[in-house]
Amino acid sequence: MKFEHGLAAVVTGGASGLGNASARALADVGFKVAIFDINAEAGQAKADAIGATFHHVDITDEQSVLDGFEAARAAHGQERVTVHCAMASGRGKTLRYDKETGTYARLPTEEYEKGAQGILVASYRIASISALGMANANPLGEDGERGCITLTSSAAAQDGQIGQVIYGSNKAGVNGLVLPMARDLMDLGIRVNSIMPGIFATPPMLGMKDRAPAMFDHLAASVPFPKRLGNPEEFASLVLEIARNSYFNGQAIRLDGAIRMPPK
Numbered sequence: 001m002k003f004e005h006g007l008a009a010v011v012t013g014g015a016s017g018l019g020n021a022s023a024r025a026l027a028d029v030g031f032k033v034a035i036f037d038i039n040a041e042a043g044q045a046k047a048d049a050i051g052a053t054f055h056h057v058d059i060t061d062e063q064s065v066l067d068g069f070e071a072a073r074a075a076h077g078q079e080r081v082t083v084h085c086a087m088a089s090g091r092g093k094t095l096r097y098d099k100e101t102g103t104y105a106r107l108p109t110e111e112y113e114k115g116a117q118g119i120l121v122a123s124y125r126i127a128s129i130s131a132l133g134m135a136n137a138n139p140l141g142e143d144g145e146r147g148c149i150t151l152t153s154s155a156a157a158q159d160g161q162i163g164q165v166i167y168g169s170n171k172a173g174v175n176g177l178v179l180p181m182a183r184d185l186m187d188l189g190i191r192v193n194s195i196m197p198g199i200f201a202t203p204p205m206l207g208m209k210d211r212a213p214a215m216f217d218h219l220a221a222s223v224p225f226p227k228r229l230g231n232p233e234e235f236a237s238l239v240l241e242i243a244r245n246s247y248f249n250g251q252a253i254r255l256d257g258a259i260r261m262p263p264k
Helices: 017-028 040-050 062-076 109-135 165-184 203-211 213-221 232-244
Strands: 008-012 032-037 053-056 079-084 095-098 103-106 147-152 190-197 252-255
Touching: 008 017, 008 062, 017 032, 017 040, 017 079, 017 232, 032 040, 032 062, 040 053, 053 062, 062 079, 062 109, 079 109, 109 147, 109 165, 109 190, 147 165, 147 232, 165 190, 190 232, 203 213, 232 252
Parallel strands: 008 032, 008 079, 032 053, 079 147, 147 190, 190 252
Antiparallel strands: 095 103
16 A cells, blocks of 8 residues: 555554554554544543544444544545554453362353453454445555555464463454455455564553563563564554555464463
8 A cells, every 4th residue: 555645544542552653653654543442531642642533432332433433534534544453351261260169160151252342343343344434435556455454463362371261262363354354355455464462562561560570571581582572663563564565465463572472
């Protein structure tokens, strides 16, 4: 995709972390950016800082997402790049030992379902609603490209650790969306990819640096090279390259400093 000044982009989770870095990077190369986030105060501040618009969107609510896209398109026109970073998940082992009762308890199906809604279903929702808008837009270049959708998976999709049955399996599901969706949309010139970040310096991880510095340092040292957490700007750099390079399609790409997670 040729980055022409004035193209529109939507970034979910743009109030912080990987989403905010992606929103800033897209704005820096001339995109009109709409930030979707549930955190209104931070989202508006981050949007104001880069000349973007902010839209209060709950990715687990269909109408909220539809309203967000409608407002973003009214402000900037049809988005040609969508980057989905927002998520809602949970944690827990399939079975846990209850010391008080001396028996095992099962992770409730309802808890798993919440994670599926916040990761996998939300990814389909964002991607499919964006694709519908892109499908009705004019092609941008000689290849007939109409847009690029980048989903956020995780290294946990392949290296799910103990306690990550919700997160790991649903992030794997995000990767599973990519190829069939890319093939569904191929005749419309809409590309779909995912990024699998490893351990990145996002707000939750930076919070660990204050709470448990020894654990934070151990995590950083566990990355083969470079021996540090990933910078959100490095994630955003890949977001730009995926959008720019039209031969990226149907790919799930690890971005992790060669780390492979142990069981725990």
